[in-house]
Amino acid sequence: MECQRCPASARNPATVESRKEKFCDECFIKFVSTKQRKQMMKDEYFRNLFKVIYPFEKEGSVSKILLPLSHSDSGSLVMLDIVHDLLLEQTKQHNNRTGFTVDVLTVFTEENVSVIKERMESLINEKMSQLNKISNIFNVHFIDVNEFFNNASEVSTFIIDNENFEIFSKSKSVDDSNILTLKEILGKYCLNNSSRSDLISIIKTQLIKHFAYENGYNAIMWGHSMTKLSEVIISLVVKGKGSQIATFLDSESFDTLNNKPCKYKNLYPMKDLLSVEIESFLQIRNLAQFLINVEETNVKPNCLIARKSLPSLGQQKLVKNMTINEITNKYFQDIQNDYSNIISTVLRTADKLTQPKSSMAKPSQCQICQSKIYTNPSNWLNRITVTSPYPVETTEEKYLFKQWQDSKLGQSHTHYVELLNEIKQGASNSLDVEDGDVKLCYGCLILLNTSIKDKNLVWPKVDTMDITANATNKNKELSQILDQFEINSDGEE
Amino acid sequence: MSFTAPSDPVNKPTKVKVSQLCELCHSRKALIRRPKNLSKLCKQCFCLVFETEIHNTIVANNLFQRGEKVAVGASGGKDSTVLAHMLKLLNDRYDYGIEIVLLSIDEGIIGYRDDSLATVKRNQQQYGLPLEIFSFKDLYDWTMDEIVSVAGIRNSCTYCGVFRRQSLDRGAAKLGISHVVTGHNADDMAETVLMNILRGDVARLEKSTAIITQSSGSPIKRSKPFKYSYQKEIVLYAHYMKLDYFSTECTYAPEAFRGTAREYMKNLEAVRPSCIIDIIQSGENLALKAKKSNAGKRVVKFVDGNRCARCGYLSSNNICKACMLLEGLEKSRAQVAIENDTSADGAALKLRALEKLSF
Numbered sequence: 001m002e003c004q005r006c007p008a009s010a011r012n013p014a015t016v017e018s019r020k021e022k023f024c025d026e027c028f029i030k031f032v033s034t035k036q037r038k039q040m041m042k043d044e045y046f047r048n049l050f051k052v053i054y055p056f057e058k059e060g061s062v063s064k065i066l067l068p069l070s071h072s073d074s075g076s077l078v079m080l081d082i083v084h085d086l087l088l089e090q091t092k093q094h095n096n097r098t099g100f101t102v103d104v105l106t107v108f109t110e111e112n113v114s115v116i117k118e119r120m121e122s123l124i125n126e127k128m129s130q131l132n133k134i135s136n137i138f139n140v141h142f143i144d145v146n147e148f149f150n151n152a153s154e155v156s157t158f159i160i161d162n163e164n165f166e167i168f169s170k171s172k173s174v175d176d177s178n179i180l181t182l183k184e185i186l187g188k189y190c191l192n193n194s195s196r197s198d199l200i201s202i203i204k205t206q207l208i209k210h211f212a213y214e215n216g217y218n219a220i221m222w223g224h225s226m227t228k229l230s231e232v233i234i235s236l237v238v239k240g241k242g243s244q245i246a247t248f249l250d251s252e253s254f255d256t257l258n259n260k261p262c263k264y265k266n267l268y269p270m271k272d273l274l275s276v277e278i279e280s281f282l283q284i285r286n287l288a289q290f291l292i293n294v295e296e297t298n299v300k301p302n303c304l305i306a307r308k309s310l311p312s313l314g315q316q317k318l319v320k321n322m323t324i325n326e327i328t329n330k331y332f333q334d335i336q337n338d339y340s341n342i343i344s345t346v347l348r349t350a351d352k353l354t355q356p357k358s359s360m361a362k363p364s365q366c367q368i369c370q371s372k373i374y375t376n377p378s379n380w381l382n383r384i385t386v387t388s389p390y391p392v393e394t395t396e397e398k399y400l401f402k403q404w405q406d407s408k409l410g411q412s413h414t415h416y417v418e419l420l421n422e423i424k425q426g427a428s429n430s431l432d433v434e435d436g437d438v439k440l441c442y443g444c445l446i447l448l449n450t451s452i453k454d455k456n457l458v459w460p461k462v463d464t465m466d467i468t469a470n471a472t473n474k475n476k477e478l479s480q481i482l483d484q485f486e487i488n489s490d491g492e493e
Numbered sequence: 494m495s496f497t498a499p500s501d502p503v504n505k506p507t508k509v510k511v512s513q514l515c516e517l518c519h520s521r522k523a524l525i526r527r528p529k530n531l532s533k534l535c536k537q538c539f540c541l542v543f544e545t546e547i548h549n550t551i552v553a554n555n556l557f558q559r560g561e562k563v564a565v566g567a568s569g570g571k572d573s574t575v576l577a578h579m580l581k582l583l584n585d586r587y588d589y590g591i592e593i594v595l596l597s598i599d600e601g602i603i604g605y606r607d608d609s610l611a612t613v614k615r616n617q618q619q620y621g622l623p624l625e626i627f628s629f630k631d632l633y634d635w636t637m638d639e640i641v642s643v644a645g646i647r648n649s650c651t652y653c654g655v656f657r658r659q660s661l662d663r664g665a666a667k668l669g670i671s672h673v674v675t676g677h678n679a680d681d682m683a684e685t686v687l688m689n690i691l692r693g694d695v696a697r698l699e700k701s702t703a704i705i706t707q708s709s710g711s712p713i714k715r716s717k718p719f720k721y722s723y724q725k726e727i728v729l730y731a732h733y734m735k736l737d738y739f740s741t742e743c744t745y746a747p748e749a750f751r752g753t754a755r756e757y758m759k760n761l762e763a764v765r766p767s768c769i770i771d772i773i774q775s776g777e778n779l780a781l782k783a784k785k786s787n788a789g790k791r792v793v794k795f796v797d798g799n800r801c802a803r804c805g806y807l808s809s810n811n812i813c814k815a816c817m818l819l820e821g822l823e824k825s826r827a828q829v830a831i832e833n834d835t836s837a838d839g840a841a842l843k844l845r846a847l848e849k850l851s852f
C-alpha cells in the first residue's frame with residue numbers, strides 16, 4: 001500500500017486511509033492542515049484577520065483571536081497545533097511578524113484543576129515558548145467554572161406552573177451566604193446525566209463568549225469537527241431548539257450577547273474534518289499527552305491503518321446513563337458503514353437554515369441559555385397538553401385522595417405549590433416584569449419541566465455578570481503557571 | 494367443635510400505596526406511565542386527557558368546518574381505527590357537525606389486506622359509519638401481488654407508496670369529498686423531521702410538520718389530528734377502549750433507513766421522554782435561507798398546483814410518478830393472459846416463505 005499523494009517517483013508507505021484515499025504521515029498532516037487553513041481564509045473578514053497585512057499599521061492593530069482549549073477534547077488541541085504551525089510559518093516569511101495573536105482560554109473545575117495545570121505546563125513548554133521568544137504571540141488564560149456564579153450580582157429563581165407551563169421568576173441579590181457553585185446546582189437540581197451535561201455546556205459557552213466580549217477579540221475559533229457539529233445540530237433538533245441551528249453555525253454575522261452586538265465572529269475551522277481524521281492527526285503528532293483522558297483517547301476510533309485491525313474495546317454504557325450527544329454519536333457510528341455520507345449531509349442541510357420568523361411581540365431572550373426566543377413555548381405546549389384530572393367520584397377515591405394529601409408525596413407537592421405561589425406573588429408585585437414577558441426558550445422549559453427537581457432552578461442573571469476582573473487571578477496555583485510563563489518571556493527578551 | 498374456614502388470599506382486597514396513585518387526581522391507582530412526560534395516570538384520567546388533547550388540536554388548527562364531509566383513511570390498523578373512533582366520539586361530544594366516511598384502499602395483497610379490510614368492515618358496523626373501498630385493481634388495473642411478480646419484492650414499497658397516496662385522493666374525489674384525514678401520529682412526524690435532516694431533503698424540511706397539506710391544484714386537502722399524539726398512547730387508548738384493530742405488519746420488508754431513525758428515537762426517549770414533541774417543535778421552527786438568484790440563469794421554480802398531463806392529478810413534473818411507474822409495468826405485462834390464472838395471488842406470502850427456506 002502506497003501513499004496516493006506522494007510524487008510517483010518517491011512513494012512512501014501508506015499509514016492512514018480516509019475518504020477512500022491513502023496517505024503517509026506527512027501527506028495526511030498536510031491534508032488536515034490545508035482543510036483547516038481553507039476554512040480560516042474563507043471570506044474577506046477572516047482573510048484580513050489572519051493574514052499579515054502590508055503596509056504595517058501602527059502598533060496594536062494585530063488581530064486578537066480567542067481559542068477555547070479543552071484538555072478533554074481532541075479538536076481544540078489539533079486546531080491549536082495547526083495554528084501554531086501557521087504562526088511559525090508567518091514569522092519565518094515575514095521577518096518575525098504575524099497577522100494575529102492567540103489567546104488560549106481554558107475553563108476548569110475543582111475536580112480537574114491539578115491535571116489541567118500539569119498538561120498546560122507541558123503544552124506551554126513544548127508548543128508556545130518558541131514563538132513567544134520572538135514576540136508575545138500566545139497568551140494563556142484560565143477561568144474557574146464557578147466564576148459563572150461568583151461574578152453575577154443577582155440570581156433568578158425560575159419555576160414552571162404545573163398546569164399551564166407558564167414560567168415565573170423572582171430575582172434577588174447575591175450575598176456571601178447564598179453564593180452558588182456548580183457542584184451544588186448539578187447535585188441539588190439535576191435528575192439525570194443529560195440535564196447535567198446540558199447545563200455544563202451552557203455555562204462553559206457563556207463564560208467563553210463573555211470573555212471574548214469583555215476583552216475585545218475579533219474572533220473565537222471553536223474546535224468542532226464536522227462530526228461534532230452534526231451531533232450538536234441533531235441534539236438541538238431533539239431538544240426542541242431547532243431554531244438555534246442557524247445562529248449556532250453562523251460565521252458571517254457578528255455575535256450578540258444580551259441583545260448587545262459583539263465585535264467578534266464565531267469560526268469553525270475544522271468544519272470539513274471528520275472526528276476520526278482528527279483523532280488520527282492527534283496520534284501522528286503525538287498530542288495525546290496533553291489530554292486529560294489519555295487512555296480513553298487512545299481507544300477512540302481513527303483511520304490509522306495499523307489500528308484498523310485492532311478490535312475496539314470501548315465499554316458500552318447503559319442508554320439511560322447516556323447524554324443526548326452520546327446517543328447521537330453512537331447512532332452516527334452505527335450507521336457510518338451503511339450510509340457513509342450522513343454526517344456531511346446533516347451539516348450541509350443545516351448550513352441552509354436561517355432564523356425563523358418571530359411571532360413574539362417584542363424580542364426576548366432565554367434567561368438560561370441566552371438564545372433568542374421566536375415563539376412562546378408556554379402557549380405552544382399548553383395548547384397540546386391537558387393536565388386536568390378526571391373528577392373524584394367514589395368514597396374510596398376520596399379516602400385515597402385524603403391519604404395522599406397526608407403523605408410525604410403530598411407534602412412535597414404542597415411545598416412545590418407554596419414556592420410557586422410565593423414566586424407568582426413576587427412576580428405580580430414586581431414592576432420590572434411586564435405582561436407577556438417570556439423568560440425561557442422551549443428547550444430550557446422542557447429541561448425544567450422534566451429533568452429538574454420540582455421544576456424550579458436558581459440561575460444567575462447574566463446581564464449582571466463581569467468576567468474581566470477575576471479572569472486569571474482567582475486560582476493561585478494556575479496563576480503561578482502564568483507568572484512562570486511571563487517571567488520566562490521577559491527573561492528572554 | 495366449630496370450623497373456621499381459612500381466609501381466601503385471592504379475593505383479599507389489596508391496599509393501594511400512596512406512591513401508586515395517579516399523579517393527576519391522586520385518588521385512583523395509576524395503571525400506566527404516560528409516554529409523553531412519564532407521569533403515572535389512572536385509566537380514567539388518561540382517556541380523558543388523551544381525548545381532550547386531540548380535541549384541542551382540532552379546534553386550535555380549525556381542521557373541520559360545520560357541514561363538511563370528511564373521509565378517514567382507514568386501513569384497519571391501530572392508527573386509523575383509533576382515529577375513526579375518536580372522530581366519531583369527539584363529533585358527538587363537541588358537535589363539530591361533520592359527516593364522517595371510512596375510505597379504504599385495497600392494495601390486493603392476499604393474506605394481508607383482505608384480513609385488514611375485514612377489520613375495517615367490522616369497524617363500519619361498530620361505529621355506524623359508511624364505508625367505501627377502492628382497490629388498486631379498479632384504479633390502476635394492477636394488484637400489488639401482480640406488481641411483485643413483475644417488478645420483484647425489493648421495490649414493492651415504492652410502487653405501493655406512490656399508488657396508495659394517489660388512491661386516497663382519487664377515491665375522495667369520486668365520492669365528492671374534499672377533506673381526507675390520516676392517522677399520522679407524533680412519532681411519524683418526528684421521524685420525518687429527523688430523516689429529512691439526515692438525508693438532506695431540504696425541499697421538504699420546512700413543510701414536514703404541517704398539520705394541513707393543501708395545494709391549489711387539487712380540491713382534496715389532508716389533515717393529521719394525531720400530530721401531537723404519541724404512538725404508545727394510541728395503542729394504550731385502543732387497549733383500554735377495547736378497540737378492534739388489525740396489527741400484523743405488511744408482508745414486505747420495512748424501509749431500512751427509516752428503521753435506523755426509529756431505533757435512534759427509542760434510545761432518545763429513554764433519556765428525554767419528551768423528545769418526540771421536542772423534535773416536532775424544532776421542525777416547526779426550521780426555516781430555509783432565501784435562494785440567491787443567478788443573473789442570466791433561468792431558475793426552475795417549484796410550481797404549486799402543477800398537474801400531470803395524463804391523469805390530471807398533482808405532480809411536480811409533467812408526468813406524475815404513478816403514471817411513470819404504470820408505464821414501466823405495462824411493458825412487462827404479458828400480451829395474452831391465461832384465463833382464471835391465479836399464480837400471482839399470494840405472491841408475497843410465497844416469496845416470503847421461499848426466503849426462509851434453507852437447505
